[in-house]
Amino acid sequence: MVIGAQWGDEGKGKITDLLSRSADLVVRYQGGVNAGHTIVVDGRVLKLHLIPSGILYGDTLCLIGAGTVVDPKVLIAELDMLLENNIDTSGLKLASNAHVTMPYHRLLDKALEHDRGLRRIGTTGRGIGPTYADKSERSGIRVLDLLDPHGLADQLQPVIRQKNDLLQTLYGLEPLDPESVIKEYIAYGQRLAPHVVDGTRTIHTAAQNRKNLLFEGAQGTLLDLDHGTYPYVTSSNPVAGGACIGAGVGPTMIDRVIGVAKAYTTRVGEGPFPSELQGDLNHHLTDRGGEFGTTTGRRRRCGWFDGVIGRYAVQVNGIDCLAITKLDVLDELAEIKVCIAYELDGEVIHDFPIDARQFARCQPIFKTLPGWQMDTSTCRALEDLPANALDYLSELADLLQASIAMVSLGPERDQTILVEDPIHGPKRGLLSH
Ligand code: IMP
Secondary structure (H helix, E strand, O other), X not given: OEEEOOOOOOOHHHHHHHHHOOOXXXXXXXXXXXXXXXXXXXXXXXXXXXXXXXXXXXXXXXXXXXXXXXXXXXXXXXXXXXXXXOOOXXXXXXXXXXXXXXXXXXXXXXXXXXXXXXXXXXXXXXXHXXXXXXXXXXXXXXXXXXXXXXXXXXXXXXXXXXXHHHHHHHOOOOOOOHHHHHHXXXXXXXXXXXXXEOHHHHHHHHHHOOOOEEEEOOOOHHHOOOOOOOOOOOOOOOOOOHHHHHHHOOHHHXXXXXXXXXXXXXXXXXXXXXXXXXXXXXXXXXXXXXXXXXXXXXXXXXXXXXXXXXXXXXXXXXXXXXXXEOHHHHOOXXXXXXXXXXXXXXXXXXXXXXXXXXXXXXXXXXXXXXXXXOOOOOOOOHHHOOHHHHHHHHHHHHHHOOXXXXXXXXXXXXXXXXXXXXXXXXXXXXXXX
């Protein structure tokens, strides 16, 4: 399983893409089109929001699992984009019980954010929160509903009536036309029908046939609805445990958890971020690291690597080994800081405080390390790395008490150092003392 150990955008797409090579089935288990993977293959830049990047390997099945929320319009656009690039999409499977993002979810997401004013979350505006809210409230529309035109019309009429009430009276917005929404979604159902499966059965059939399964988390640990920096979180569970619920597997089925963390930290949207940088250094990392959202194009906030949240991520996910990405982005810096602890109301703390108000008061305590000021993007083995870069990686492994199995030094597949086999390697590896 691959999960994000920070606030999302850790470079999971590239790591999943590399590991998908040996996977027979890749499963996405939560989130929706708020996620975005940018994958570079032979110089071609492909942006995916919902479809696991495993689709690029012709014989890998990719399942969008029950715990995801699916915006069919975006999914179809993604399928079209892949087809235009001559990529076979027949391996894409869509769990029939995944929930569907409807136009009123997108409108309500934006209206709610607007209403929150200064307390806004900074959502992606893709309707994620309202889709999950309807799922919990049991008025959601599922993929299987799109396949039954008459049933869909009956189901949607009262829901749209109620949503229109909200949109008009509470937010002063134009109502939706129920007939055109129903027609639009019936057409989506027809287009997606060949991909729809019983997701749980697909997973367990693969497992019984001793196939390799790869679970792909979207967003990151600190955006987890239960374990993240609530309320500045997404509405699903990106942590490793989310895969059990979202895919329909028991914890005993997960052999290995690979945590992906950037060599520094980024965050999009609002919420506390203790190791955040201001000024020139922030801009340097944003520009050098291309830190602009795949989904919204927003500039990501940048900061130093945060060992406190990293350690927390290792704990709540049960991370076996780490993939550290974008090390090359730090190449030019003369010195690099790492947040090793926080100061909270005059006390030094080493553990992540779950209360967002306390977290907002945390001041970072940094350790300063010398930079390496050398191009690492062409390094292909640990021995090629400058000594200071190796020391930096050791520092991260020590802080997080986890071994580093992979180091990524650029967007291309081959810009990667494989320190140890992330799937079969030892659980405590070379870089952890
Ligand atoms: P939502 O998921 O659109 O509701 O947004 C909630 C929070 O999660 C906001 O701060 C978003 O910026 C953040 N978020 C959602 N998806 C991603 C992602 O894929 N990467 C980084 N941040 C994300």
